[in-house]
Amino acid sequence: MTDAIRIRAPKRFYAGLVLIGICLFVFWANHGMTLGTPRMMGPAMFPRILAVMIGISGAVLVLLSLNFDGEKLERFSIRGPFFVTLSIIAFSLTIRSMGMAVAGMLALTLSGFATPEARPREVLIFAAVMTVLSILLFHYFLGMSVKILDIPGTGIEF
Amino acid sequence: MGDLFAHLAHGFTVALSVQNILLCFVGCLLGTLIGVLPGIGPIATIAILLPMTFGFPPESALIMVAGIYYGAQYGSSTTAILMSIPGEASSTVTCLDGHEMAKRGRAGTALGIAAIGSFFAGTVATVFVAALAIPLTSVALSFGPAEYFSLMLMGLVFAAALARGSMFHALISIMVGVLLSTVGPDLMTAQLRMTFGVPQLADGFNFAILGMGLFGIGEILRNLEQSTSREVLKSTIGRLLPGREDLRRSFWPMVRGTALGGSLGILPGNGAVLGAFASYTIEKKVARNPKEFGYGAIEGVAGPESANNAGAQTSFIPLLTLGLPPNSVMAIMIGAMTIHGIVPGPQVINSNPELFWGLIASMWIGNLMLLVINLPMISIWVKLLTVPYRLLFPAIILFCCIGVYSLSGSTVDVLILAAFGLIGYTMWKFGFEPAPLLLGVVLGSRMEEALRQALIISRGDFSTFVTRPISAVLLTVTVFLILIVALPEIRKRREKIFVEEED
Secondary structure (H helix, E strand, O other): OOOOOOOOOHHHHHHHHHHHHHHHHHHHHOOOOOOEOOOOEOOOHHHHHHHHHHHHHHHHHHHHHHHOOOOOOOOOOOHHHHHHHHHHHHHHHHHHHHOHHHHHHHHHHHHHOOOOOOOHHHHHHHHHHHHHHHHHHHHHHOOOOOOOOEEOOOOEEO | OHHHHHHHHHHHHHHOOHHHHHHHHHHHHHHHHHHOOOOOOHHHHHHHHHHHHOOOOHHHHHHHHHHHHHHHHHHHHHHHHHHOOOOOHHHHHHHHHHHHHHHOOOHHHHHHHHHHHHHHHHHHHHHHHHHHHHHHHHHHHOOOHHHHHHHHHHHHHHHHHHOOOOHHHHHHHHHHHHHHHOOEEOOOOOOEEOOOOOHHHOOOOOHHHHHHHHHHHHHHHHHHHOOOOOOOOOOOOOOOOOOHHHHHHHHHHHHHHHHHHHHHHOOOOOOHHHHHHHHHHHHHHHOOOHHHOOOOOOHHHHHHHHHHHHHHHHOHHHHHHHOOOOOHHHHHHHHHHHHOOOOOOOOHHHHOHHHHHHHHHHHHHHHHHHHHHHHHHHHHHHHHOOOOHHHHHHHHHHHHHHHHHHHHOOHHHHHHHHHHHHHHHHHHHOOOOHHHHHHHHHHHHHHHHHHHHHHHHOOOOOOHHHHOHHHHHHHHHHHHHHHHHHHHHHHHHHHHHHHHHHO
């Protein structure tokens, strides 16, 4: 224990740092808001109490991680989160302007590649089938008011 | 007593309308269908299917959600028995002997006794819920803000104590959840907090979106990383209906399981989880042949499955009477109620009696349907287990997207869904569970409200929480609970230090 400070539990250490970050963020986001008194709490009081508690917990985790051995932080995978997030963003960007046919197709195809087991042809066929099925289910069966297909500039619109 | 049956009868007239029966049926069916898919637990199932219920009147929608819940739970027992993959914590126990029975060619009997046990437990628990509803509601009405605050605090600490992994981590999850609940308008001044000018945040985060993000999308990101090899049972299912000997051996385990699960389920923390474990332990203790346990003892399936279902049922009690969700499934139920403009709490029983008693009656109908749907359809569920995950998850993502978009037609909400998917994944990487967070979000704003009201009444004096007797008792229980859970953990850590120093 005489050597320099060493991170002995990386997973805990970084979790603690994130929590301290959340605490500071809340203080920054709530600056200028009324704190109030216990008798008449202002809007900033409750969030700030929580932020302090979260910050202290984060500090405890950091201290623990410097003194006791613990788990390593596993690597974050890139492929899964990347394609899944991309597919949801694509859906949100196209659903209103281009309709469910485009948004569904995009979401299914992009997310299909989130796994290394993806087979391109299968992904496309499955995406087409599922898009048709979900249009039938949500638009026709459940009566959701959402455009089916609208390609701007071509006059194609359902 | 007469009142009880009059109320139940009233409930049945609501629940037995053609539309509601149909919705309950569809709910159970869809719940089982999604719940049986490997890697999708009951919370994710409800979150995915929730948007389908929005178009119906409130009581029908809630009846359907309840149906989905029962179906999803049964679905997770099915995967536990056939593949040894528990869909949720409480069916972990079912894996032990249920899967052993399946390996011995008695999968059908295990599934059968699980359904029968669940039905038995559900029937008893329905009457129990109905009987306790009125007295508990009147207790709840006598609660002031100080009592409410202490009760919610106790509930959250209970939930943290029973969460998987360390209690400290669970408490942190809860605090972050409570913090998230403060996003949106301030309760008294309506000043916007931490919305950063995003109009979609002006009402705070929507639980349904949060649930879908953390559990629906987050679970997918988790599963994508873990190995996908899944072993589906090769041997035959065998006969479904348990024989006379099986029934005789299962009867008392079912009764004990129901009593245990039912009483633990009322706890404001996630007590229902304990039921199945407690039941398994007791059955092993009282069994004439304890050595059979772990090698396909039918008592080890009948008891925990009954406890599980009884707990699932009675966990509605804190929700319906106090408006406090004891676990994340009930948290999503609150989301469903608020979307329909119903504020859960003791007033619901008087303001929406149709909804209240209809929901209770539908519990029993839902259980009956599980029995009717599931036993004949088991071979279909088994086929579903073989659908590869690489096809499943894109469909789930699409359903979540469409579901969120259908809530209010907002594309920003869809982006929030993606963000919470990533948050759920990151939390998992850091060793935090998302379930306590969701509970914190749901209870957070009501805790703040109770805290502020209590302090206004007491003129800023914090001692109000310990001088009011009920509140003091609740806080004492909370402190004891923390000590009971925390002390062994600390002692373990100290022992570790001593061991290290000896090296």
